Amino acid sequence: MAEERTELEERIIIKDQHTKEIDLVNRDPRHINEDVVKVDFEDVIAEPVGTYSFDGVWKTSYTTFTVSKYWCYRLLSAILGIPLAVIWGFLFALISFCHIWAVVPCIKSYLIEIQCVSRIYSLCIHTFCDPLFEALSKICSNIRVAFRKEI
Numbered sequence: 001m002a003e004e005r006t007e008l009e010e011r012i013i014i015k016d017q018h019t020k021e022i023d024l025v026n027r028d029p030r031h032i033n034e035d036v037v038k039v040d041f042e043d044v045i046a047e048p049v050g051t052y053s054f055d056g057v058w059k060t061s062y063t064t065f066t067v068s069k070y071w072c073y074r075l076l077s078a079i080l081g082i083p084l085a086v087i088w089g090f091l092f093a094l095i096s097f098c099h100i101w102a103v104v105p106c107i108k109s110y111l112i113e114i115q116c117v118s119r120i121y122s123l124c125i126h127t128f129c130d131p132l133f134e135a136l137s138k139i140c141s142n143i144r145v146a147f148r149k150e151i
Helices: 002-019 055-140
Strands: none
Touching: none
């Protein structure tokens, strides 16, 4: 009974990944564009003290900048959003495919093969180097260092 329940939950989870509701209010829940895209009129155009244009020009410039940025973005996203989503979806699917079917199996194969080599390497090190270093340590163990302070 418990196994059937977990299988049903897994099916629901898998289905939810592809059909989940998207948040139309908070469209950047992970804040990946926090620092990059926040460009307002004040970030681009600013008049220092003593160099002011007419108030009407300043207000019109602000409105023109804001509205043109808003509508250009909407127009570009309407025209290019879906094709780019397809391209990015394909690219990330390709990366996932290569990672799942090529990279990870190659790494696992390498680790399995290198394990055999590492055992042989370890055996050689222990066979040839350990006696040499033990002999050197016995030779050097009788060395005494004494410091004298001469006045």
